[in-house]
Amino acid sequence: MSDKIMTEVPQTHLPEIKAELKYEQFRNVILRLKPLEHLDIYQEVQSEENLDKHKICESFRNVLKSDLSLEEITSLYTxxxxxxxxxxxxxxxxxxxxxxxxxxxxxxxDTLKPTMIHYATESMLESCKTVSGDEEQYFVNILEVIPHAMVSSETGKMISLGLLRAFIADLTNTKIILHIYRNIPEVWQMVKSITVDSILEVWSLRRSYILIKSFALLITAATFNPNNLSLRQAGYRGFEKPLNITEMTDWFKNLKDKLDEKHKITKSKVGQTLVRYIDSNILSLLSKNGTNEVTSNGGTETAA
Ligand SMILES: [Zn+2]
Structure with a gap:
């Protein structure tokens, strides 16, 4: 069931806000991943301008057969x-x-130690930011592929939650010390520190899209997904349905209505798509009731 939820996430696409990465940018990131510089494939990427993707992929898959340090495996996540x-x-x-x-x-x-998760999340953020000077494009790129990391393993999910939270913190100028997902109310505090009016007046559609998609993915994976037992057993919290859903619903409904009003006039297709995205990926989730007993059962892991 959880896998189904994940694959359903981008119900509406935003064709004009597009994830893309040129080979040259990819190469630049790899070459900055110093923990990998002793590898043959690193040297090959360095000396050749345009290596075949399959070749790079197979070489890195071979690297996974050896013993890797935390720095190395984290670089490979990126x-x-x-x-x-x-x-x-x-x-x-x-x-x-x-x-x-x-x-x-x-x-x-299967690392789930908070210090490891923090380290991995933070170093992925840092290395990806060097993709280009365009930070928003980098967010769009990662948002496109993060659903895959989310369902790959518990480690992948915990890191993904940390990355999504970091994106929202970045957009809302919130300072983060420990890169570990805590709970939805904490993220919600960041979101609501920005007024709907300032989003409408100042933010680009791309920036709005990043905020909305990050939040949608977070609530989908963290609190509307009954499959977070192993994370709970590892001691993580914040997987229950948040209590102040009315406040969130009102805020996103207000954002949706105002975006709708604005982009009916501007006739922006992206704007209209964003309106539908909020509807199907946030508001419809928040209005769901009673389908999530497993995650709201708070007492189970204490007995283990
Ligand atoms: Zn292929």
Whole structure:
């Protein structure tokens, strides 16, 4: 059931706000991943201008067969996410190598220690930010591939939640010290520190999209997904349905109505799509009742 929820997430697409990564940008990120510089594939990427994606993917998959340090595996998390964004040499290629690589990476260790999760999340944020000077484009890129990391493993999910929270913190100028997802009310405090009017007047549609999609993915994965038992058993909290849902619903409904009003006039298709996105990925979730008993059962893990 949880997998189904995840694959359903982007119910509406926003074609003009597009995830894209050029090979050159990908290469630049790899070359900055110092923990990987002793690898043959790193040297090859360095010396050749345009290596084949399949070759890079297979080489990195081979690296996973050896003993890796935390720094190395964390660097590979970044590589695997970006690899998904890299276009295939043949457009019609149906192989799933990069997806398999991503799954293998996030299943390499089952680390759930808060210090490790923090370290991995923070270093992924840092290395990805060097993709380009355009930070919002980097957020759009990661948002496109994060649903895959989310379902790859518990480690992948916890890191993904941390990344989404970090995006929202960044957009709302909230300072984060520990990169670990805590709970939805904490993220909600960040969101509501921005007024709907300032989003309408000052923010670009792309920036609004990042906020909305990050929040939608967070509530989908953290609190409207009954499959977070292992994370709860590892001591993490914040997987129950938040109590102040009315406040959230009102805020997003207000945002949706005002975006709708504005973009009916501007005739922006992206604006209209964003309106539908809020409806189907946030408001419809928040209005769901009683389907989530498993995650609201707070006492189970204390007995273990
Ligand atoms: Zn392929």
């Amino acid at each position: 590589v695997s996410l970006l690899m998904l964004l890299l276009s295939e040499s043949q457009d019609d290629c149906q192989c799933h190598r990069s997806l398999e690589f991503l799954n293998e990476c996030f299943n390499y260790t």
